[in-house]
Amino acid sequence: MAGNNAVAYKSPGKVEVIDIDYPTFELKDGPGVNPANVGRKVPHGVILKTVATNICGSDQHMVRGRTTAPPDLVLGHEITGEVVETGPDVEFLQVGDLVSVPFNIACGRCRNCKERKTGICLNVNPDRPGSAYGYVDMGGWVGGQANYVLVPYADFNCLKFPDKDQALEKIMDLTMLSDIFPTGFHGAVTAGVGVGSTVYVAGAGPVGLAAATGALLLGAAVVIVGDMNADRLKQAASFGCETVDLTQGGPAEQIEQILGEPLVDCGVDAVGFEAKGHGAGASEAPATVLNSLMDITAAGGALGIPGLYVTGDPGGVDEAAKKGSLSLSLGTGWAKSLSFTTGQCPVMKYNRQLMMAILHDRVSIAKNVNAKAISLEDAPRGYAEFDSGAASKYVLNPNGYIKN
Known part of the structure; x- marks a missing residue:
C-alpha cells in the first residue's frame, strides 16, 4: 500500500508534514472528525492521487489559532487529482481520470443540493449545513494536502477534465477551480x-x-x-x-x-x-x-x-x-x-464554465494570482511566507505532476 504524507496543523503558527493512513472507503476517527461521522461508509467515493493542492487564506485562519481546530487536523480543501481507486457505487468515473474537486462536499441528493446550493448540503456534516475537506467543524473529512485523499459522492462532486494532457499543461490554472476562482x-x-x-x-x-x-x-x-x-x-x-x-x-x-x-x-x-x-x-x-x-x-x-x-x-x-x-x-x-x-461559494455553479474559459485561453488566473508550485515538504515555508504577506498563491505538488 502506498505511503501517505500530509500537512497538519500542530499549534498556532505551526504546521508539519506527518504520516497518515492511506484512505479507505470509510470515514475513520481522527482529529476533527465528528463522532457521528465515524464509521460512515463511502462506497460512492474515489481515492485520488493528488496532482495539486493549494494553501488557502482560510487555512491560515486555523494555522494562526483563530479557530477551534484541533492539533493534527490534516489541512487542505483545494484539491485536484487523478483517480486511482473507485468505490463500488461509482458509475461514471474511471481510474486515470483527472478531476477538480469542489472544496465544499455535497451529497447531490438533499433539497439544497438539488437547488444548486451545494455549499450548504444537508447530509455531510452532522452539526450544520455545509462541509469541506480538512476544515474545523466541517464534519471531519480528511484534508487534501496529502499524497492521497478520499472524495465522497464522487460522481456528483468531481469535475472531470475532458483532455488529460491538455489539463496537465494548464494545471496551474485549473487547480484554482477547486476554490478561489469560483469563490x-x-x-x-x-x-x-x-x-x-x-x-x-x-x-x-x-x-x-x-x-x-x-x-x-x-x-x-x-x-x-x-x-x-x-x-x-x-x-x-x-x-x-x-x-x-x-x-x-x-x-x-x-x-x-x-x-x-x-x-x-x-x-x-x-x-x-x-x-x-x-x-x-x-x-x-x-x-x-x-x-x-x-x-x-x-x-x-x-x-x-x-x-x-x-x-x-x-x-x-x-x-x-x-x-x-x-x-x-x-x-x-x-x-x-x-x-x-454571504456563505460558502457553491463551486459547482461555476466551475465548469470557468474551466472552459481557462481551456480556451479566455483567462489566466494562475498568472493573476501569481501561483507558485512548491513541494509538499516545503508546505511549512509556504504557510509562513503566505502569512507574512507574500503576493503569491502557493500550490503544493505532492506527487511530482507539476513540472517547473
Whole structure:
C-alpha cells in the first residue's frame, strides 16, 4: 500500500508534514472528525492521487489559532487529482481520470443540493449545513494536502477534465477551480457585476485577485482593489486593476480620485473576520470592511461577501467578536437598499464554465494570482511566507505532476 504524507496543523503558527493512513472507503476517527461521522461508509467515493493542492487564506485562519481546530487536523480543501481507486457505487468515473474537486462536499441528493446550493448540503456534516475537506467543524473529512485523499459522492462532486494532457499543461490554472476562482467569481456575481460596472474589491490576497479577475471576465469597466500590502496591490495592478492603498486611510477619497465620485456600483469583501481598520498601523477591527463597503456602494447596489466569517474565534478582539458578533451599521445598508450575499461559494455553479474559459485561453488566473508550485515538504515555508504577506498563491505538488 502506498505511503501517505500530509500537512497538519500542530499549534498556532505551526504546521508539519506527518504520516497518515492511506484512505479507505470509510470515514475513520481522527482529529476533527465528528463522532457521528465515524464509521460512515463511502462506497460512492474515489481515492485520488493528488496532482495539486493549494494553501488557502482560510487555512491560515486555523494555522494562526483563530479557530477551534484541533492539533493534527490534516489541512487542505483545494484539491485536484487523478483517480486511482473507485468505490463500488461509482458509475461514471474511471481510474486515470483527472478531476477538480469542489472544496465544499455535497451529497447531490438533499433539497439544497438539488437547488444548486451545494455549499450548504444537508447530509455531510452532522452539526450544520455545509462541509469541506480538512476544515474545523466541517464534519471531519480528511484534508487534501496529502499524497492521497478520499472524495465522497464522487460522481456528483468531481469535475472531470475532458483532455488529460491538455489539463496537465494548464494545471496551474485549473487547480484554482477547486476554490478561489469560483469563490472570487461568486463574489463578483453576487455583487451584481456586469458590463460597464464599477467594482471595489476589499483585499488583494488570492481570493480578492480572483474576484477582480472574475469582475473583469464579467465585463466590469473599472475594478478597484484595496489593501495595505504594497506587493499585493502591485499584483492587482499587473492585470489591469486600479488600486487603493489603505495605509493612507479609507477607500472613499481614493475611489473618488479614480472615478470622480466616492461610490462604486458593486462591492466585494475578500478579507473576512480578521479585517483591520484603515490607516498606517491600524489594528484589527473586524467590521471595518463590511461597514466601509456599505458606505461606498451606491444605493440599490449589492455586496458579495466571500470573505470568511466564523462563529468561534478564540483570538477575537472582544467577547462579541469571539462569537462572530460584529458591530455592523445595518441601518446604512437598509437605508441604501443594499443586498448582501454571504456563505460558502457553491463551486459547482461555476466551475465548469470557468474551466472552459481557462481551456480556451479566455483567462489566466494562475498568472493573476501569481501561483507558485512548491513541494509538499516545503508546505511549512509556504504557510509562513503566505502569512507574512507574500503576493503569491502557493500550490503544493505532492506527487511530482507539476513540472517547473
